[in-house]
Amino acid sequence: MDVTKFISKRSLLPGLLFLTLVVLATAPIYTGGYFVILASSVLLYIVLTVSWTIFSGPTGYISLASAAFFGVGIYASVILGEALPLPIAIFVGGLASFILALLVGALTLRLRGIYFAIFTFGLVELLLYFTLWWEVNITGTTGRVVPTLDNTIVYYVILLIFVLLMLTAYFIRHSKYGLALQSIGENEEAAAHTGINITALKIVTFAISAFFMGAAGAIMATRWTYIDPKIAFNPLLSFMPVLMAIFGGMGQLYGPVIGAAFFTLLKEYLTTTLAKYGLGELYMLIFGLVLVAALLYLPDGLVGLIQRLRRRYLGGQRVST
Amino acid sequence: MIVTILDVAIAGLLMGGIYALISMGLSLQYGVARVLNIAHGEFIMLGAFITWSLFSIFGINPLVSLAICGPIIFIIGFLLHRTLFTRLRISSPSLAVFEGNSMLAAFALLFIIQNVAILIWGAGIKSYTYLAFPVNIGGAVFAANRLVTLGFAIAIGVIFYIFLARTRLGKAIRAAAQDPVTAGLMGVNINRVLALCFGLGALMAGLGGSLISMMISIQPTMGLEYTVIALIVVVIGGLGSILGSFIGGFILGLVGSIVTYIEPGLAMVAYYLLFMLLLLAKPTGILGK
Numbered sequence: 001m002d003v004t005k006f007i008s009k010r011s012l013l014p015g016l017l018f019l020t021l022v023v024l025a026t027a028p029i030y031t032g033g034y035f036v037i038l039a040s041s042v043l044l045y046i047v048l049t050v051s052w053t054i055f056s057g058p059t060g061y062i063s064l065a066s067a068a069f070f071g072v073g074i075y076a077s078v079i080l081g082e083a084l085p086l087p088i089a090i091f092v093g094g095l096a097s098f099i100l101a102l103l104v105g106a107l108t109l110r111l112r113g114i115y116f117a118i119f120t121f122g123l124v125e126l127l128l129y130f131t132l133w134w135e136v137n138i139t140g141t142t143g144r145v146v147p148t149l150d151n152t153i154v155y156y157v158i159l160l161i162f163v164l165l166m167l168t169a170y171f172i173r174h175s176k177y178g179l180a181l182q183s184i185g186e187n188e189e190a191a192a193h194t195g196i197n198i199t200a201l202k203i204v205t206f207a208i209s210a211f212f213m214g215a216a217g218a219i220m221a222t223r224w225t226y227i228d229p230k231i232a233f234n235p236l237l238s239f240m241p242v243l244m245a246i247f248g249g250m251g252q253l254y255g256p257v258i259g260a261a262f263f264t265l266l267k268e269y270l271t272t273t274l275a276k277y278g279l280g281e282l283y284m285l286i287f288g289l290v291l292v293a294a295l296l297y298l299p300d301g302l303v304g305l306i307q308r309l310r311r312r313y314l315g316g317q318r319v320s321t
Numbered sequence: 322m323i324v325t326i327l328d329v330a331i332a333g334l335l336m337g338g339i340y341a342l343i344s345m346g347l348s349l350q351y352g353v354a355r356v357l358n359i360a361h362g363e364f365i366m367l368g369a370f371i372t373w374s375l376f377s378i379f380g381i382n383p384l385v386s387l388a389i390c391g392p393i394i395f396i397i398g399f400l401l402h403r404t405l406f407t408r409l410r411i412s413s414p415s416l417a418v419f420e421g422n423s424m425l426a427a428f429a430l431l432f433i434i435q436n437v438a439i440l441i442w443g444a445g446i447k448s449y450t451y452l453a454f455p456v457n458i459g460g461a462v463f464a465a466n467r468l469v470t471l472g473f474a475i476a477i478g479v480i481f482y483i484f485l486a487r488t489r490l491g492k493a494i495r496a497a498a499q500d501p502v503t504a505g506l507m508g509v510n511i512n513r514v515l516a517l518c519f520g521l522g523a524l525m526a527g528l529g530g531s532l533i534s535m536m537i538s539i540q541p542t543m544g545l546e547y548t549v550i551a552l553i554v555v556v557i558g559g560l561g562s563i564l565g566s567f568i569g570g571f572i573l574g575l576v577g578s579i580v581t582y583i584e585p586g587l588a589m590v591a592y593y594l595l596f597m598l599l600l601l602a603k604p605t606g607i608l609g610k
Binding site for chain 1: 351357405408409412417420421422424425426428429430431432433435436437439440545549552553556560586587589590593594596597600601604
């Protein structure tokens, strides 16, 4: 019997993924509460980064609207969370972001390159200042207290969102739509001439990516006990997915995942270590330095580095993952 | 009523002068060096903090500080472009890729500069008093420092414009903006001109920051707000149009002051709405091609 064939990559990879999933799903049983909280943060950033990559990776449109979709999800869940059961609140959070992305996409996706980045960045600030004004002048309060959920429930929900997102990302990537998105990124006009409805495709993909960000926002809102516009629409959350995706590398699906995991763990490590010296906020400085180094020396991110190393040590073997 | 209109108009012009100054810098950086400098506001913050330090530690007049602040920040900007952005420009396969990458690099600079500033000056709010006595203009009362600031902002803007329009170096910069490759063939040292533009952009931001510190209190996280305002102005004026940014700054200042008069909380919202509408209706700006 051919052993090498038996453990060949094709059967190994799904098996490995399944094993990882089983470990993640059973983790709360045999690990402490700290793991659950940390893992939820890691998964949150992975969800944001992978969602961002679904649209911006192949098309090359740099969206800085992640914080807007995330924040809309947060507010949907905060407003509806008391009246509706959790799954519906999360779905509504995702749906609200989905609809917002459809509108924004329909308006803006004809803007090219840098204009699109500026516009989406403006969207976050617009929502932030508008919500702030609304809360001060119309409802008369700033900030709301959110009913919290058990950490383990939050963990399972974000894990579920993560799994659904990865499946979606995988299917988009390996379908004709993924190919069409890729061709939009390479040459939009040529893509249009081959009969791809580029506008519809871009808008729908943008909205799908927004759906997951909104859903993530809806569940994460329950972990923070207090929400105000500055927390919900934090512009930093627009930049983090970009940073993480670039660092991880967008050439492969696992790139954004390891990029996000790396940065979240780095942040956790740095904040706890630096906090001892009263320098907790300085991790941003190190983030900046890492990003500069990544842009200069790792143009294809960690994925590119891994592939280069594999090519070097496995010789001329074709690398496929 | 007339006093109110005068009040609102002058307040708008006063703020507009600063907006115009910082936006011209950003416009130069994007228009020529092709760097959408998200860290622009951090140079403003640096200018403000250097001026504050010089005033509160050495007692140096803030207007004199302009002459100290400017060169320091120019050198920082120039060196950043020579090292970081030049490398990115060479390694990027296309202009679109460079624009994306350089924006991200600028974003990294935002983190770095802001946190270095927190290390040096601490995260707290700082302020000092300079020329704070009231001046009466036809019934409307303003602090003298605001008027001085406006005068300097306009003067710096005009000098800068004349520099670009009249000098040999200005001509090289404009040539590099139009067509870097051909400008290079005509003997323009393109890497140096681009670095010069980035440095000049930073200089304008630094001077803007110096002037801002005379009027309002400052803190290390103040930068992003001004970056956003400068971005809006640059889009209003047309990406890369220096004159457009100058005019756009005053337009935004006036809009801000009118909206603040009607509903104080909505100034930022109004800026964004104006900005988004303009991006949709005429993305090339009022003076763009």
